[in-house]
Amino acid sequence: MATQYAQTGVQFLRVISGDHERTALDFQKHYRHHAVYLMDTDLAFQAPHSRDGWPFLMLVDPNGTIVRKVNNLVDGDPALLKALAAMKPAADAPAIRTIDGVSYSSETLRRSGELEESRVGEHSSHLAATPDGRLLLVFTSQRDGDSNVWLRVWEGKTWSEDRPVAASKADEYDGTVVTTRDNQVWFCWTSNASGDKYNIFATSLERLTAGRPPLQITESNDDAMAGRMAIDATGAVWITYYKWQKNSQGFSRDKEVYVRRLQGDTLSREIWISPANVPSYEDHTDPTIACLGDQVLVAWSWDYHRPQGYPQEPESPTIFLRALAADFTSLRLFPASRASVDMVPVLAAQGESAWCAWDSLAARGDTASKSLQLRRVSAAGCAAEPVSLATGLAHLCSPSFATSPQGRLTLVWCQKEPRGNWELWRSDCDPQGPWSKPQALVTAGAPRYGSAAFDAQGRLWVSYAADADRDRRVNVQRF
Numbered sequence: 001m002a003t004q005y006a007q008t009g010v011q012f013l014r015v016i017s018g019d020h021e022r023t024a025l026d027f028q029k030h031y032r033h034h035a036v037y038l039m040d041t042d043l044a045f046q047a048p049h050s051r052d053g054w055p056f057l058m059l060v061d062p063n064g065t066i067v068r069k070v071n072n073l074v075d076g077d078p079a080l081l082k083a084l085a086a087m088k089p090a091a092d093a094p095a096i097r098t099i100d101g102v103s104y105s106s107e108t109l110r111r112s113g114e115l116e117e118s119r120v121g122e123h124s125s126h127l128a129a130t131p132d133g134r135l136l137l138v139f140t141s142q143r144d145g146d147s148n149v150w151l152r153v154w155e156g157k158t159w160s161e162d163r164p165v166a167a168s169k170a171d172e173y174d175g176t177v178v179t180t181r182d183n184q185v186w187f188c189w190t191s192n193a194s195g196d197k198y199n200i201f202a203t204s205l206e207r208l209t210a211g212r213p214p215l216q217i218t219e220s221n222d223d224a225m226a227g228r229m230a231i232d233a234t235g236a237v238w239i240t241y242y243k244w245q246k247n248s249q250g251f252s253r254d255k256e257v258y259v260r261r262l263q264g265d266t267l268s269r270e271i272w273i274s275p276a277n278v279p280s281y282e283d284h285t286d287p288t289i290a291c292l293g294d295q296v297l298v299a300w301s302w303d304y305h306r307p308q309g310y311p312q313e314p315e316s317p318t319i320f321l322r323a324l325a326a327d328f329t330s331l332r333l334f335p336a337s338r339a340s341v342d343m344v345p346v347l348a349a350q351g352e353s354a355w356c357a358w359d360s361l362a363a364r365g366d367t368a369s370k371s372l373q374l375r376r377v378s379a380a381g382c383a384a385e386p387v388s389l390a391t392g393l394a395h396l397c398s399p400s401f402a403t404s405p406q407g408r409l410t411l412v413w414c415q416k417e418p419r420g421n422w423e424l425w426r427s428d429c430d431p432q433g434p435w436s437k438p439q440a441l442v443t444a445g446a447p448r449y450g451s452a453a454f455d456a457q458g459r460l461w462v463s464y465a466a467d468a469d470r471d472r473r474v475n476v477q478r479f
Contacts, residue, residue, distance in 0.1 A: 323379035348401030
């Protein structure tokens with residue numbers, strides 16, 4: 001419809017209700033959408049307009065009057081099409097501009113000053129520390145006009161100049177970094193450098209320094225995204241990701257979670273982690289991974305519709321977990337969350353168990369709010385009830401764990417309270433203790449996309465993207 005009516009001046013806005021920016025960005029990149037999209041994270045827009053679920057379409061005239069609302073089968077609604085055909089758009093409707101694959105109204109860009117000069121946007125920072133005292137920061141930046149993944153290194157006194165991990169005319173983003181006990185460093189990221197499909201790539205710092213090409217982890221025929229890594233006791237790198245797949249009708253609708261093990265330059269076969277015996281509309285996205293002894297634990301968000309034979313307590317997008325044995329045998333599948341909209345989990349191992357944290361949306365009547373939820377889990381199942389660290393939020397962004405040399409866990413995240421500004425927060429947990437009362441770390445610059453790591457001396461470092469003059473830049477602070 002957007003294509004059909006593009007020449008008439010009618011503009012289409014895609015409102016993303018209750019979701020998370022990282023998931024929404026992957027969605028837009030996969031479908032190559034060129035409509036302007038707006039995040040409605042706490043359902044503040046949806047609540048007064050749509051009460052019958054998704055999909056939902058609303059037609060508004062140039063004066064702001066709602067002309068027509070419809071749920072489902074929007075492209076076949078005669079009244080909607082008649083109203084749309086009769087619409088006389090405003091003569092001065094602003095054009096749509098696309099920057100780094102994301103579409104904006106030119107009026108938005110005029111207000112931000114980006115019609116005259118591009119604004120540098122940096123995001124998706126990720127920190128890791130080596131036993132020998134180095135810190136490594138990777139992040140996504142559009143400083144050269146393309147989306148690329150960059151590296152910055154701390155070797156004890158100053159940060160190095162930024163150097164590219166993946167920099168080309170391709171779209172490269174969402175980089176992560178992990179380190180081994182013998183000071184090796186590995187990176188992975190999402191890129192369409194191998195063709196018209198997105199895939200997961202990985203390289204070591206050694207390969208990068210030597211100028212050797214990265215390893216292509218996936219060979220997706222319908223996009224692979226959200227690569228995450230963990231290191232086991234042998235130094236092997238485990239990489240999890242999800243892949244889009246076409247369903248039986250040929251639509252790019254299904255998403256499934258996979259794992260591969262990388263030892264040196266040798267990749268294992270691809271292990272399908274999400275359940276294969278459920279309908280293709282049961283989407284599985286945004287996996288995370290941790291190593292527990294000789295087992296690997298994977299968590300992800302499942303767009304859950306209560307398939308036959310599966311637990312009846314969860315509903316909506318739910319966090320599920322599954323362990324994988326050293327021989328690649330998949331163990332029992334179990335849920336960590338229940339009846340909220342739960343997404344984008346992260347894992348941190350702590351002894352023989354792990355903590356799982358996620359972004360949770362709870363709706364009550366006409367209101368909804370986000371919260372940060374945690375739960376202790378093991379390879380066998382949930383070890384305790386969920387813990388709510390932050391509640392009543394308008395939005396939540398990028399929870400990230402860091403483990404100190406003494407085994408203490410720190411969780412950092414960015415949150416936005418209703419009518420408040422973005423802030424970076426922190427909570428801590430001793431191996432056997434409760435989580436501490438959350439405290440604000442950074443309140444200026446609208447911090448987003450945080451990550452944390454402890455250095456070899458036990459000092460906490462936190463990275464995040466924040467406003468800097470007219471740009472958004474990645475910063476690092478020690479606490």
